[in-house]
Structures are given as C-alpha cells and as structure tokens.
Amino acid sequence: MYATDDENLVIVSYKDDATAFDGLKKGTITGKGVVNNRMSNRIMQMLEENGVPTHFVKELSERETLVKKVSIVPLEVIIRNISAGSFAKRFGVEEGIDFAEPTIEFSYKNDDLHDPLMNSYHALALGLATKEEINTIKSMAFKINEVMKAYFLTLGVKLVDFKLEFGRLADGTIVLADEISPDTCRFWDAETNEKLDKDRFRRDLGNVEGAYAEMQKRVFGE
Numbered sequence: 001m002y003a004t005d006d007e008n009l010v011i012v013s014y015k016d017d018a019t020a021f022d023g024l025k026k027g028t029i030t031g032k033g034v035v036n037n038r039m040s041n042r043i044m045q046m047l048e049e050n051g052v053p054t055h056f057v058k059e060l061s062e063r064e065t066l067v068k069k070v071s072i073v074p075l076e077v078i079i080r081n082i083s084a085g086s087f088a089k090r091f092g093v094e095e096g097i098d099f100a101e102p103t104i105e106f107s108y109k110n111d112d113l114h115d116p117l118m119n120s121y122h123a124l125a126l127g128l129a130t131k132e133e134i135n136t137i138k139s140m141a142f143k144i145n146e147v148m149k150a151y152f153l154t155l156g157v158k159l160v161d162f163k164l165e166f167g168r169l170a171d172g173t174i175v176l177a178d179e180i181s182p183d184t185c186r187f188w189d190a191e192t193n194e195k196l197d198k199d200r201f202r203r204d205l206g207n208v209e210g211a212y213a214e215m216q217k218r219v220f221g222e
C-alpha cells in the first residue's frame with residue numbers, strides 16, 4: 001500500500017509473494033500479482049454495477065490500483081457454497097458437498113491468535129463492529145455471492161467458497177475492500193472439479209502458475 005496526495009486514496013501494489021498457514025509456508029507464484037490485480041478489479045466493477053459499494057477507484061497498471069482508503073473491520077467474512085477446506089475438516093465431512101443454502105462465518109483477523117472462528121455476537125462483544133455494520137456486511141456478502149456465483153458459472157467455474165474483508169470510509173460507510181482473486185476464493189472447474197486456485201500452492205498440488213493463468217484466461221479470454 002502506498003499513500004497518495006489525496007488522504008482519502010491509496011495505491012495497492014500486487015506482488016507475486018504467496019504465504020499460507022499464517023505465513024509458515026512462503027513462496028512465489030510468478031505472475032500472480034497481475035492476475036489478482038486485474039481479476040479483483042474486474043469483479044469489484046461488476047459488483048459496483050450490481051449496487052455493492054467497493055473501495056475500487058481506478059486500475060493504474062498491471063499491478064497497481066487506486067482505491068479508497070478504509071479502516072478495515074477486523075473480520076474475515078467467509079461464504080461457502082460447497083464443503084471444502086476448514087469446513088470439511090472441522091465437521092468431518094468430505095469436500096464437494098453442495099449446500100442447499102450458502103453459509104457465512106466470521107474469523108477474527110488476528111495472526112497471533114491464528115484468526116479464530118467467531119460468531120457475530122463475539123464480534124459485537126469485542127466491539128469489532130456495530131450491530132448495524134454486521135447486518136450490512138452479512139447482506140452485502142450474500143449479495144456478492146449471488147453475483148459472483150452466477151458470473152463464474154458462465155466461465156465454467158464453480159465458486160466453492162471465498163473470503164471477504166470490509167472497510168469503513170472516513171464517513172463510516174461500509175465498503176468491500178481487500179481483494180477477490182484465486183488467493184481468496186476456491187474455484188473448481190465445473191466439469192472436472194480441477195482446482196484453479198491457491199489450494200494448489202497450499203497443498204503442493206503442482207501447476208500453481210497454470211491455475212492462475214487458466215483463471216485469467218477464463219475471465220479475460222486471453
């Protein structure tokens with residue numbers, strides 16, 4: 001993140017560095033910064049068109065984007081459509097179960113505590129957000145899911161689950177912030193269930209760059 005002359009705007013610069021498991025695993029995914037920057041911007045613009053306010057202002061280059069400055073609500077908001085990852089592990093079920101309704105969960109953004117799972121009452125008790133803010137975040141997250149799920153299906157991709165972060169503008173307005181990319185979503189090919197996201201890095205599945213390139217191709221047709 002870089003400051004600009006305008007105190008309400010900052011520049012995000014996307015790198016190829018990758019981490020997993022609270023930074024225990026480190027690596028580089030060549031070209032990832034470009035894919036994540038461009039994909040995140042494309043989706044944020046689509047969400048804006050669908051009435052979801054975001055931090056996006058302008059793509060400046062392949063790796064840099066101008067965004068509204070926010071103070072981040074310290075919650076990771078996770079929506080799931082299909083069982084995978086920590087959900088499958090926590091509840092002892094296989095990956096790939098289609099849910100009748102999407103689920104929502106919160107984690108407290110705190111690396112020292114390893115981002116513990118919490119419910120909205122815990123978030124309220126700790127003063128992380130107000131009741132109104134939590135309600136806004138919940139309804140925005142489900143709306144985002146509907147828009148993204150339908151969009152990715154047209155690209156032959158199942159949106160398994162994803163993580164969102166929200167921020168407050170100077171006037172208190174809640175907007176979608178952070179990024180939406182193969183780092184923060186699970187994408188499975190709709191036909192083969194092949195993983196096209198960061199799980200290839202997390203789980204050492206190989207062809208990590210290929211998965212990011214494939215998602216770039218599906219989104220931008222190149």
Ligand code: TMP
Nearest residue numbers: 084085086087161162163183184185186
């Ligand atoms: P999980 O199944 O490991 O809880 O992950 C759920 C979703 O959240 C998945 O799409 C990956 C994303 N995620 C992040 O964006 N950042 C994280 O630190 C973690 C653990 C998951």
Ligand code: ASP
Nearest residue numbers: 019020021022023024183
């Ligand atoms: N937040 C995780 C880490 O840096 C990344 C992930 O698993 O997506 O450890």
